[in-house]
Amino acid sequence: MTTEAQALDGVRERVLEAACELFANRGINSTGVDLVSEVAGVSKRSLYQRFPSKDHLIAAYLPRATDRFLDGLVPAEDSGLSAAGRILEVFAATQRKSHQPDFRGCPVLNATAEIPDVGHPMRGIAVSYKDRLQGYFRAQAEAAGAADPELLAEQLAMVFDGAMSYGSVRDQPLPDSVHATARTLLAAQGVELPQ
């Protein structure tokens, strides 16, 4: 990589980091591009060279925010957990994460609530992230021998979203019932539960 290309990436990086912080803490609609450029320490001209519009910036921000959000929620491949254990760990980790003071819920849900326009470029990204988590649940549900892995995955995805919304309305850490609900749904499908 040439020095010029590195400098270009550095600007892009600073802009995206500033967007991650500002969009999460102030909301997407309440954050102007002016403020992003100011916090990033980047001229508006440089910013618009990388992100021709705020919509481009939102579409670039969302995968980064969501990757960070899912990081630590989905257990590592070598975690040694059973398939059922992996599913339950997602919910246990979500509960733990909700105790962090900077917890702001799911960036995908927050972005779609802020941007009702279903034609917005970030919509496809939002759906693909939700599908990714549901796909993970489905694969683990199959491996765990669930009676109807498709249904179970949909149920778990819904409880996950519900827990996020539940927590952000109340501005409280998630209750233990999140984990208990996942256990109940697994058990109802004949999945053997870890202790």
Next chain:
Amino acid sequence: MTTEAQALDGVRERVLEAACELFANRGINSTGVDLVSEVAGVSKRSLYQRFPSKDHLIAAYLPRATDRFLDGLVPAEDSGLSAAGRILEVFAATQRKSHQPDFRGCPVLNATAEIPDVGHPMRGIAVSYKDRLQGYFRAQAEAAGAADPELLAEQLAMVFDGAMSYGSVRDQPLPDSVHATARTLLAAQGVELPQ
């Protein structure tokens, strides 16, 4: 009521109706007070006499939007349904409602996602509405003989929120699994289910 008071109420009414329409379709943050006054056909001076700030308007809008949203979801007292049937009807009605073209999900979840500030005056209203639905679930769960009505109510409230969020990310009517999940959670607590 004097004619003057009626006129005052008429203005308030038009402003709140315009806010209901605009906040739902465009989002709260993307809707300026100027546009609300324009659509309501009310001068900005008259608007600010009733709602000194946009935050006042949001706080007045939310109960109205939420009452409408819950209307038709919670079955009537004389519905003839059992307690378990009432709980299931909330989820069945939610699924039906999600097929309407103007369905925009839960106004409380949308408002809290748009306004991250936990000190905002609408926050208390948001929590009280969520508590009201959860309280309804708890009362019915008790009447239906659930093993742990408190837990069941929390689970149902979470599935309800999850269904709303699930549907609004995907911009699709809710899947049948919403109702199936409620049935599974009731059955797991020993509640006898209607056919």
